[in-house]
Amino acid sequence: MKPCTTLVRGALAFTLPLLALQAGAVEERVAATASSPHCAADAGWNDPARPLRVHGNTWYVGTCGISALLLTSPQGHVLVDGATPQAGAQILANIRALGFKPEDVRAIVLSHEHVDHAGGLAELQRVTGAPVLARAPAVPILQRGASDRSDPQLLSLKGFAPVAGVKAIADDDVVRVGPLSLAAIPTPGHTPGGTSWTWRSCDAKDCRQLVYADSLTAISDKHYRYADDASHPGYLAAFRQTLARVAGLECDILVTPHPSASRLWSRLGTGATEPLVDTAACRGYAHKAAAVLDKRLAEEAANVEATP
């Protein structure tokens, strides 16, 4: 089946040379700082981070503890994830510090519908005016700012500001803004609407496949059971399929919604000690998540046996 395409149109609203100049100046300032890690590995969700280039036209604009990425083009940008409610202003400031304009963001996409990745979306949507594109299960959650019982963590979740301008995209849709092209990979499991994103970024002739792989952790409130197929038919099978799909992705550079889950601050920015490019990273990330899911299912089975 051919993937469908979501095309987001936008006018050219800035000049590229100015952008390159400003972005270069920021990078120089960043490079001039000490060689300690860009952020602590155990940074808090709202600890501020300086923005920095990941690769080519892909920039990190999130906080130290929660990721947000900006993909830039002369025809407009795509923002990936909104982080926490407190992070919205930081993300906007980081975009501006790189010399880009939030008003040139033409589309916002997200990993999953939890407060730590969707909490800033309402503000970011309002300031940029860009639509928030999400897979169908996430749409009503974003519009309401609250999850339902389809979410394994429902009873332990905090709500967030309802998001306006949410548009549904199909599984495996491709979001296009000018020359930018991001594929939406359905990765339900951590949440029903979980989505991973992949695109190609080039730094001159050095082109790399970026993967923004969603959280894959099997974690729930005390009532939800992944093995209870009668309550959520097919969900566990879909979770398994997610893990297999992420493991098999073409993957040069992995970034995750929680930077610590892919050791980002050991791989990127000042003080990095590991290579940013690791073609086995997605496989390793998925295999770890599969082990957590297996452990979780064993615990559920043990609890059932222990209950008369």
Ligand SMILES: [Zn+2]
């Ligand atoms: Zn989550």
